[in-house]
Amino acid sequence: MSKIRLGVVAELLNYDWVTFTDLVRALETTGGNLGAHLGKLVEAGYVQEEKRFVNRRPLTRYRLTQKGRDAFAEHVRQLQSLLVP
Amino acid sequence: MSDVDEVQAREHIAMVDRILAQSQPRLCTGGEFFIVWGIGSAAVTTLFACIDLGMLPSVAAWWAPVILLACAIYSFVRARAARRTLASSSLLQREFFNVLWISVGLAFIADAAAFRLFPGIASAAIWSVVEAIVLLYIGMHGNRRALLCGVLVVVSLIVANFVGGFYPPFVLAAGMFLGYAGFGLSELLVRE
Numbered sequence: 001m002s003k004i005r006l007g008v009v010a011e012l013l014n015y016d017w018v019t020f021t022d023l024v025r026a027l028e029t030t031g032g033n034l035g036a037h038l039g040k041l042v043e044a045g046y047v048q049e050e051k052r053f054v055n056r057r058p059l060t061r062y063r064l065t066q067k068g069r070d071a072f073a074e075h076v077r078q079l080q081s082l083l084v085p
Numbered sequence: 086m087s088d089v090d091e092v093q094a095r096e097h098i099a100m101v102d103r104i105l106a107q108s109q110p111r112l113c114t115g116g117e118f119f120i121v122w123g124i125g126s127a128a129v130t131t132l133f134a135c136i137d138l139g140m141l142p143s144v145a146a147w148w149a150p151v152i153l154l155a156c157a158i159y160s161f162v163r164a165r166a167a168r169r170t171l172a173s174s175s176l177l178q179r180e181f182f183n184v185l186w187i188s189v190g191l192a193f194i195a196d197a198a199a200f201r202l203f204p205g206i207a208s209a210a211i212w213s214v215v216e217a218i219v220l221l222y223i224g225m226h227g228n229r230r231a232l233l234c235g236v237l238v239v240v241s242l243i244v245a246n247f248v249g250g251f252y253p254p255f256v257l258a259a260g261m262f263l264g265y266a267g268f269g270l271s272e273l274l275v276r277e
Contacts, residue, residue, distance in 0.1 A: 006097055010104040026104070076101065082094040 004029060004037045009046065009072045012064040017050070020060040038062060046071055116272030118160055122189060123266025125156035126216070127258040130209040134254035153193065160189075184222055188215045206245075209257045213242045216265045230271050238264035 007027045012018055018026075024034050041047040046068030051060045064072075089097070129149045135141040192215040196208050203211055217238040224232030241260020245253040 003093075003097055003100065007100055007104060010101045013105065076098065079089070079094040079098050082089065082091050083098070 002037065004033065005041055006072075006075065008034070008037060008041060008062075009064060009068055012047065012062060013069070013072070017061045017063050020062070023062065041068070044071075115163070116269040117163065118185070119269025119272065120266045121156050121159050121269075123216070123261050123264070123269060125152050126209075126212040127262040127266065128152050130212070130254050130258040130261065133205075133209070134251065134258070137254075138251055150197075153196070157193070181222065181226075185219055188219050191215065206254055206257070209254055210242060210245070213238055213245075213257050213260055216261060217242070220264065220268060230275075231268055234264040234268035234271075237267075 004027060008023060011023060011026050020031070020034070020038075023038075024031055027034060038047060038049070042049045042062075044067075046065060048063045048065050049060065050063070051058065053059065129152050132141065132145060132148055132152075136143055136146055192211050195203050195211050200208060217235050220231045220235030220238060224235050238260045241256050241264065245256040245260075248256055
């Protein structure tokens with residue numbers, strides 16, 4: 001999992017739905033970069049995407065799936081195992 | 086993972102910690118658990134104090150395991166009912182419930198299986214310590230009422246330590262009732 005994707009998953013951990021704009025702001029990255037990473041996460045089934053219109057303006061938001069939570073926990077475990085001497 | 090070295094692993098973990106710390110969501114604490122255990126622990130403490138003072142016959146001590154068992158069964162049944170919600174809750178939320186269950190479980194074990202090590206009022210004081218830990222943990226994550234109630238329980242511990250006569254168990258019971266059960270009630274009222 002790349003650092004940006006790991007950051008996306010970490011951001012989604014504590015909220016039910018997070019908008020694309022909020023993720024861009026939180027991760028301090030560009031929309032294009034984030035969009036590419038989110039696409040991979042959605043494709044892997046880790047993140048659920050919802051697109052709708054609010055006051056005639058498009059709103060895209062994301063939510064972590066259970067598969068995403070499990071993958072995150074496993075990834076963090078593997079990262080921590082790299083730190084053990 | 087083969088393309089991540091130790092330095093990158095540290096960076097990634099630090100980033101995750103920072104993000105999780107920054108979001109700091111308020112914990113959903115399940116107010117009813119606090120009411121049940123606050124009243125239960127206060128009731129058992131008061132029960133034994135009354136028996137020691139001769140206000141109740143010694144056979145009344147059998148109510149203590151009944152009360153604690155009732156609290157445990159209620160908690161188990163409610164926790165099972167909330168299992169589906171818990172599965173979709175945040176890591177922080179699940180960690181909190183781990184802290185809660187471990188703390189209450191240990192107090193239960195200390196009372197039931199280590200009663201020679203913690204005789205008399207010491208067994209009640211363990212409950213106060215555990216309740217203070219749980220409340221202060223919640224308070225550390227932004228819940229001021231929990232912080233206040235945790236301090237209240239700690240104050241009851243200190244006052245019970247120094248006050249004389251037959252007051253100590255009643256002071257502890259008051260701390261449990263007002264601090265722990267009181268917090269639970271305030272949580273339910275806020276969420277309505």
